[in-house]
Amino acid sequence: MLESENKERILRGIAASPGICIGKAYLVDREGVEVIPKYFVHASHIPQEIKRFQAAVKLAQDELRQIIEETPEDLKIHTGILETHLLLFQDKMLYGRTIEDIQQEGVNAEWALKKVVSEVKATFQGMADEYLKERVADIVHVSDRILHHLTGNHHVKIADIDKRVILVARDLSPADTSQIQLEHIKGFLTDLGGRTSHTGIIARSLGLPAVLGLSNATALIRTDDLIIVDGSAGLVIVNPTEETLVEYDERQGRYEAYRAQLSRDSHLEARTQDDTFIRVMGNIELPEEVVSVIDNGGDGVGLYRTEFQYLSRRDLPSEFELFDKYRDVVEVMAGRPVVIRTLDINGDKALQDANTHIEVNPALGLRAIRYCLKHPEMFKTQLRAILRAAAFGDVRILFPMITGMEELKEARRLLAEAALGLQREKVAHNPDIPVGIMMEVPSAVIIADQLAARCDFFSIGTNDLMQYSLAIDRGNRHVAYLWDPLHPAILRMVRRVAEVAREAGIQVAMCGEMAGEPIHVPILIGLGIPEWSMNPNAIPVVKRMVRSLAAAPCRDFIGEISGMTCAREITKLAWKTFGQALTGQPFAD
Ligand code: PEP
Numbered sequence: 250m251l252e253s254e255n256k257e258r259i260l261r262g263i264a265a266s267p268g269i270c271i272g273k274a275y276l277v278d279r280e281g282v283e284v285i286p287k288y289f290v291h292a293s294h295i296p297q298e299i300k301r302f303q304a305a306v307k308l309a310q311d312e313l314r315q316i317i318e319e320t321p322e323d324l325k326i327h328t329g330i331l332e333t334h335l336l337l338f339q340d341k342m343l344y345g346r347t348i349e350d351i352q353q354e355g356v357n358a359e360w361a362l363k364k365v366v367s368e369v370k371a372t373f374q375g376m377a378d379e380y381l382k383e384r385v386a387d388i389v390h391v392s393d394r395i396l397h398h399l400t401g402n403h404h405v406k407i408a409d410i411d412k413r414v415i416l417v418a419r420d421l422s423p424a425d426t427s428q429i430q431l432e433h434i435k436g437f438l439t440d441l442g443g444r445t446s447h448t449g450i451i452a453r454s455l456g457l458p459a460v461l462g463l464s465n466a467t468a469l470i471r472t473d474d475l476i477i478v479d480g481s482a483g484l485v486i487v488n489p490t491e492e493t494l495v496e497y498d499e500r501q502g503r504y505e506a507y508r509a510q511l512s513r514d515s516h517l518e519a520r521t522q523d524d525t526f527i528r529v530m531g532n533i534e535l536p537e538e539v540v541s542v543i544d545n546g547g548d549g550v551g552l553y554r555t556e557f558q559y560l561s562r563r564d565l566p567s568e569f570e571l572f573d574k575y576r577d578v579v580e581v582m583a584g585r586p587v588v589i590r591t592l593d594i595n596g597d598k599a600l601q602d603a604n605t606h607i608e609v610n611p612a613l614g615l616r617a618i619r620y621c622l623k624h625p626e627m628f629k630t631q632l633r634a635i636l637r638a639a640a641f642g643d644v645r646i647l648f649p650m651i652t653g654m655e656e657l658k659e660a661r662r663l664l665a666e667a668a669l670g671l672q673r674e675k676v677a678h679n680p681d682i683p684v685g686i687m688m689e690v691p692s693a694v695i696i697a698d699q700l701a702a703r704c705d706f707f708s709i710g711t712n713d714l715m716q717y718s719l720a721i722d723r724g725n726r727h728v729a730y731l732w733d734p735l736h737p738a739i740l741r742m743v744r745r746v747a748e749v750a751r752e753a754g755i756q757v758a759m760c761g762e763m764a765g766e767p768i769h770v771p772i773l774i775g776l777g778i779p780e781w782s783m784n785p786n787a788i789p790v791v792k793r794m795v796r797s798l799a800a801a802p803c804r805d806f807i808g809e810i811s812g813m814t815c816a817r818e819i820t821k822l823a824w825k826t827f828g829q830a831l832t833g834q835p836f837a838d
């Protein structure tokens with residue numbers, strides 16, 4: 250090993266989830282095989298090397314066949330592309346040429362395959378023909394599958410990790426993160442991803458330190474390397490020196506003491522000094538996280554993201570399975586509100602691994618309410634489960650990604666049908682629950698007054714609202730620098746939604762990540778948004794910030810910033826005006 254490999258190195262990424270952890274790295278390679286070994290094979294071993302390649306092709310084919318077979322009937326429309334992939338395994342361009350290269354150049358199968366794929370890519374690069382471009386993408390998928398079998402480097406199941414480690418991955422899908430066992434995973438790092446990607450959101454709700462968007466952590470870190478993750482600063486230190494270790498050990502202690510102090514008064518109400526009450530609730534992905542909402546002093550579940558019960562499996566959950574989980578959450582919350590959002594699948598939370606690459610632009614594709622309205626039977630199963638759980642407490646239903654009135658009307662029609670079915674079958678349920686819509690697409694904001702006539706509340710989803718109005722892919726680290734909820738356009742939209750709701754006499758809440766940032770507290774108070782929902786771990790600090798402020802100056806502050814044009818200036822002014830309430834120190838420019 251080279252001496253320099255053991256030198257302390259600092260990597261900088263996006264500070265996605267605060268906290269510090271120190272431990273051994275564990276590499277999970279989920280997105281293609283990054284490092285392909287090259288070696289020469291003795292002439293006498295070439296037939297064996299070809300057989301090794303053919304065996305890997307067979308395994309990859311079998312794996313794909315199994316995926317196709319296990320795809321539920323109503324999703325079979327998506328498997329056409331996989332059938333095409335099956336044919337590609339035997340394609341002359343890929344299969345034939347790889348074997349030729351092994352024979353003629355005497356190289357290992359992985360290297361020969363990689364070379365062939367690079368040549369195919371080079372040949373078709375720059376061609377305008379969309380069909381050919383897609384075929385190249387197909388070849389890459391197929392070859393990745395074969396490579397995984399050749400290198401034996403595939404499908405590390407995160408749920409099976411049984412040591413205390415820090416995960417290092419190219420990317421982690423929601424299906425991966427939903428398998429994380431808190432007793433084994435201390436924190437994680439990824440090459441890709443932005444602050445509002447679901448990987449970041451889940452890290453924050455699990456309370457795990459995380460740095461995302463590091464670009465090449467998987468190339469620079471090896472399994473078992475000692476690393477420090479500083480999720481608050483967005484830093485990773487690889488092979489730290491003794492001195493750095495001591496320093497971070499102390500910092501970790503200080504951070505934990507700060508968290509402990511915050512949680513001691515987290516059960517106090519979030520009421521401003523001039524008596525404005527804010528309901529501060531928690532966002533959950535998994536039913537078990539409801540405990541964290543209670544522990545952190547949450548006044549309810551303001552967003553229950555239900556899609557995670559559909560991930561990491563090939564079949565669909567039954568009505569009873571869903572109802573059982575929803576009821577658990579509702580019962581634990583004991584009368585406090587639970588806002589259950591219907592399935593927000595696809596986009597960045599693909600229903601199945603196999604479907605991930607089917608849509609060219611999944612964020613604008615068949616996701617969320619669109620997907621549900623196309624699969625009414627599947628949707629009604631969930632609606633029935635929600636209505637049944639509503640018999641056990643204060644349940645509200647929330648439809649994601651509404652872009653226009655037709656979707657809202659159709660979703661409501663199916664909800665009414667689900668209620669009627671339950672009534673006919675004499676199954677206990679509550680048909681009369683508040684119906685809300687996510688405000689996360691600009692078109693919905695523009696017609697908010699029309700939509701308000703057909704729903705009981707709005708919940709502002711700043712993560713997607715920013716993605717769609719500022720054109721920032723929320724998972725793309727290259728544009729993460731543009732992410733700023735204090736962009737004047739976002740502030741105007743939030744303000745409009747709040748005003749429309751007030752005029753129409755309906756409720757308004759915010760459940761996007763904007764609500765969980767303490768420096769946004771005075772702005773949300775000033776804009777008159779009375780209910781917020783956030784990562785449970787953010788609740789204590791946000792509640793404390795509310796208690797330290799009065800509402801009147803927050804409203805004045807909105808007047809002050811309404812003519813400002815630059816997000817950075819607004820942020821600076823917010824820190825200057827309210828930073829001391831947060832940090833106890835005057836703001837230093
Ligand atoms: C949002 O878009 O702001 C939101 C809360 O929903 P999600 O992050 O699940 O897309």
Ligand code: MG
Binds near residue numbers: 649689710712713
């Ligand atoms: Mg959203």
